[in-house]
Amino acid sequence: MNGSKPQRPPMLYVDDSASDRALVAHLWSEVSDAPLVALEGGEDLLDYVERCAVGEEVWPALCLLDLNMAPMNGLETLDAIGDRGRSCPFPIVVFSTSSRPEDARDCMTHGARGYLVKEIDLKGLRRTLAACHGFWIDLVEPPPSNGLAGNEGSSTAD
């Protein structure tokens, strides 16, 4: 039923490191046919969300958000999106080199849907990105109100 989705919404990758953006973009193209949009920081993500809200951009299927960024870090970015007054219409998963459980808990309580440790080695990083594709791009139904749902009119079953 994957073919029922009219278009593939992008995956956003937000990271202030140009080398990490380039590496993730390269590996993502190996594991996913969904387009990747790389953004340089939290401010760029807020701008992107504003453009989605007015229909200038397509809502993403997933956003991977770096935690340690300047001037606006990942937690501040999550808070800023939460402050828009409604829950975020797309999933944000924090993607950080920190493996501290406290960081994971903080991010989840600030609205992240998940927390991934950024692997250092290429094989691990590719496997992590493939897992993101396999769940968030391939399996997850987006909220109908963000205009991504590809199964309109399906009847209630179960």
Added chain:
Amino acid sequence: MPAQWVLVVDDNLADARLAQKLLAPSGGPTVACEHARSAAEAYARLLPDGEGRAPGDPPSLILLDLSLPGTGGLEILEVLRADPGLRSLPTVILSSSLAPADVEAAYRLGATAYVRKPANLEEARRIFRGIADFWLGASLRWRTA
């Protein structure tokens, strides 16, 4: 660190057994699952009892069916999200309904993600592998404690 486990909330025994059998990250062993057939069984495993005693370590992931006898999945989700310890626990709706009203309501009440229930064994392998690779493989084990 406590072992990872998954709570499967589904009144259909065959569906729950299939999840238990197939929830394994690529190249890894299957993950321990517990099965709750109703809201009462799910609450008993997740929420403090009447005397305030904690029920033990929370699961790494909850797979929640919407259509249950009595209290439905959406009501369960609402109760879990009202509990400070369970508010952020990854809770994936696994339902055969793709009715927009169901999907919308699940996200509004705080579902982590909404996934269509597999219709056959081939789909089940793909869906449970995808769930396991992200939540039980790539994702950092995350605790509410």
